[in-house]
Amino acid sequence: MKAIMVMYDSLRRDLLSVNGGPIPTPNFERLAARTVQFDCSYVGSLPCMPARRELHTGRYNFLHRDWGPIEPFDDSMPQLLKENGIYTHLATDHYHYVEDGGCTYHSRYSSWECYRGQESDTWVADLTPPPAEYSPHLIGTKNMNGTLAAMRRKGGWQNDHNRQRWQTDGDFAMHQTFDNGIDFLQRNGRFDNWFLQIETFDPHEPFTAPQDFDGRYFSPDDPFVPDWPPYAKVDEDEKTVENMRKKYYALTEFCDQQLGRVLDKMDELDLWKDTMLIVNTDHGFFLAEHDWWGKGAAPNYEELVHTPLFIWDPRCPGAAGQRRRALVQTIDLAPTLLDFFGVDIPADMTGKPLAGVIAGDVPVRRHALFGYHGAPVGITDGRWVLLRAVADSTVQMYEYTHMPTHMRAPFSVEEMRSTTLHPGFSFTKGAPVMKIESRVNPRFAKAQAEGEDLLFDLQADPAQQHQLENADKKAELLDAMARLCAENDAPEEVYERFGLKKPER
Missing domain, CATH: 3.30.1120 (Arylsulfatase, C-terminal domain)
Known part of the structure; x- marks a missing residue:
């Protein structure tokens, strides 16, 4: 058996043409014709790395922990596959994997590659003094304060340096990520027992797309420079809002093109007969709906938490092109893959395998939880x-952990002074954990x-x-x-x- 996951970040289900949205996505339409599409797919833990911990562990993260690594007591789906003779490979440009708060995810795979330069990735070293406080690619800077303002003040210029390396479509980190995944298929598609995860940071902000895609919405003679919205209330004029949405549309069209490359390779290698395909995202993004940009500062409306999910299961060829109404979540993906490969699902995974949903829309839950810590x-x-x-x-x-790190740094000494020992939970396998006051x-x-x-x-x-x-x-x-x-x-x-x-x- 074989399986491929194509994972995006911040992909909006309602904006795809396959769901009646305004963004032309012909390859998502091809995908929908070959797979089951889940109409009630929801996030669990928000945002990026909490969602990925759920992808590994098959259980909610946010009730016990904020952003953090895979823990020693966690059941990691790719690790379990690897231990059971399934080769696992991660091709990604999601730079949070190589920061402190994501430092134990990529090493759960048999092999991995990470392409640099997305968002505020500390990649290109350029000491040129910035000409202004904020990069011209940012909007809404007057509404930012505190930690977010500091991150965008520094990160905006870092991103400007990074994007100078992206001159052609093939230079972009997402394109290189899909290059890596397609190379894996070309070299290894004929073999059995592997799992390939192609995971891109796009269409996460900033919405930086190659000119081939940006030019579908903006004339080179009249460009719109900003492509990075804030996490804040919308106070921009209608034209700015419309243009920022177009920036997201252009980047999503680039995402669609890359998906098409995977579908083409599956056709070429005749992988549909024995290869599961999962196409998913971690969460959505507000593009001025409810008068909000981004995520985190607004209530968790549908645009953020109701996600696209497509699955092809070669054991159920008759389900191609159908939709399912059963309520599913990110926590279901790990047990679904373990079940597909015949690997025992650990008792600590609360997610459910989706084989029954795919075959006949058999419900796996009555309710779904979601949120930030x-x-x-x-x-x-x-x-x-x-x-x-x-x-x-x-x-x-409180944060319950063996791995006290935030996104980009360990917990401070001041935070660690609040540490006590907690006897542990049902999923910590008898191990006590640090209990640290959460900020x-x-x-x-x-x-x-x-x-x-x-x-x-x-x-x-x-x-x-x-x-x-x-x-x-x-x-x-x-x-x-x-x-x-x-x-x-x-x-x-x-x-x-x-x-x-x-x-x-």
Whole structure:
């Protein structure tokens, strides 16, 4: 058996032409004709690395941990495949894998390659003094403050230096990532027992696309320079908003082209007969919907958490071109791959294999949780969505870990002074863990005012424009949220912070 995953970052399902969106994506349309498309696919943990930990472990990350590495007690899907004779290869340009907060993911694979230069990757060394505080590719800088402002102030100019290396389509990190994956297929496609993960950072901001794609929306004689929106409220004029959306559209068309290269190679090598294909993303992105840019600072509306997911399972050829309504999540991908290769699924994985959903839309769950660590928690049954605000922000959250790192640095000595030893959880395999006071990102925690929940009926209001008051439905969803927290062995402070009644055992 063989399997390929093509993973994007910040890909919006509703904007693809295959789902009636405005972005021409002929290769996603080809993909949909060959695969099962999941209409109720949701994130679990946000943002980037928390989602990838779920991809490895098949269980929620955000109830116990913020951004961080794979832990010693984690069951890692590619590691388990490798240990069971399945060769695993990662081709990526996602630079967070080579930072402190992602430092143990890539080494779980049999082999890996990372291409440099995306976003603020500290790649090109250029000591030229910047001519201004912020790069001209950024908008909304007056609305940024604190850590985010500092990151964009420095990272914007780093990105300007990086992108100078990208002169032709083939220079772009995403193109090189797909080159690597296609080379793997060309050399190894005839062999059995391998898993290939082609993972690109695109269409994550900044929305930098080759001229071949940017030129579909902008004339070289009248360019639009910015391509990097903030994580903030929208206060730009309509023309700027429209142009920034076009920048995202152009980059997504580039993503679509790269997907087509994989589909072409699968056709050429006749891989469809015995190779699973998964095409997915970690989360979406706000492009001025609900008057927000980006992610994190806004409530977790559908544009962020309702994701595209396509799967071809060669064991179910009759399912090609069909859609499924069953509620699925990122945590289901690890057990799906283990099941496909005949590898035992660890008891600590709470995600479910999707073979039954693919074959006959057999449900695997009634409800799905999603959120950032310590910030408002969402729950959905596929129709109703409750976005639960923090009920009591004075309740201290904690990080439970053996690997105390943030995105780009270890925990500070000051943070480590708060460390106590916790006896561990159901998934730490008898190992105690460090319990460290969490510094919850205030931008995430305040995405909804304290105590102000949001309830929506997606069937009647898919754009989430009309908040509802329905006490019975809210109580039902809060009970389900508490039940899922218990099933995932959530720490006590989660119940207190979100005003949940812990179920009796």
